[in-house]
Amino acid sequence: MFKTLCRRRMARLGLLALCLLLPTAIRSEGKTEVGPKSCLWKVSSKQNTVYLLGAIHLMREDGYPLNQSIESAYHDAQTLVLEINLDEAASSEAQLLMISKGLYPVGQTLRESLSPKTFELVKKKTEELGFNIQQMNQLKPWLVTMTLATMQLEQLGYDSKLGIDKHFFDQARADKKEILSLESIEYQVSLMEGMSSGNQEAALLETIQELDTFKNEFEEIVKAWSHGESKKLDELLLESFKDYPELLNQLIVQRNRNWVPRIEEFLNQKGNVLVVVGAAHLIGNKG
Secondary structure, three states, X not given: OHHHOOOOHHHHHHHHHHOOOOOHHHHOOOOEEOOOOOOEEEEEOOOOEEEEEEEOOOEOHHHOOOOHHHHHHHHHOOEEEEXXXXXXXXXXXXXXXXXXXXXXXXXXXXXXXXXXXXXXXXXXXXXXXXXXXXXXXXXXXXXXXXXXXXXXXXXXXXXXXXXXXXXXXXHHHHOOOEEEEOOOHHHHHHXXXXXXXXXXXXXXXXXXXXXXXXXXXXXXXXXXXXXXXXXXXXXXXXXXHHHOHHHHHHHHHHHHHHHHHHHHHHHOOOOOEEEEEEHHHHOOXXX
């Protein structure tokens, strides 16, 4: 769900939950890169090792097999930690929550909430993707942004069912490993719902304007991720937020700070832990 949530500027907000940042406090523990260049690091304490994997939440079949050091980290860990519980994210309750927060109340529509220019672009792109604008007219801009970006990526062959987090979630469940989450579905929905109307429309407008370039941009992201090119990922995923400090703080920095105590807890427990979060959590210098 929110794995489907910017390359240049706000358009990449449509890809947002692909990537966020790792808290600065974790870097101070002595984070080191693991094995061949990848988006995998480890933090060691006297008690255990916490592996930190930056993930891509939508992948294609040709994205596998993964770097062996990543698979080895999974096998060395007794606990898997994800951003959210993927079973809960796929539940009917989560879908109802999404609908209840993402739909306008009776009497209000997308057409009335957007400028005529933005609405006409939404209508055009919706029809190009094979849908009718009436299917979008009751959705709030943040949900339209996510929906259009997801549909575009799915047409390009990317699927959340093939995402890195889903890959390890399925393995951990089969191996009967402990699975924990850092956030709730309710919290992630509230983040999007809490965006100002101006930011929602800006994100939607620029996403629509760049949907046709998503293929090349997303392939750049996956390529940089596969080769562990952190500086390149920083450029692709985080540079656009420089003009939007409010969104940077709300969607990235504050969440990182919320996670610090949890990571510290993992470092003090017995048994190794693999934490899998969006790739940009492990790049940049924010937080």
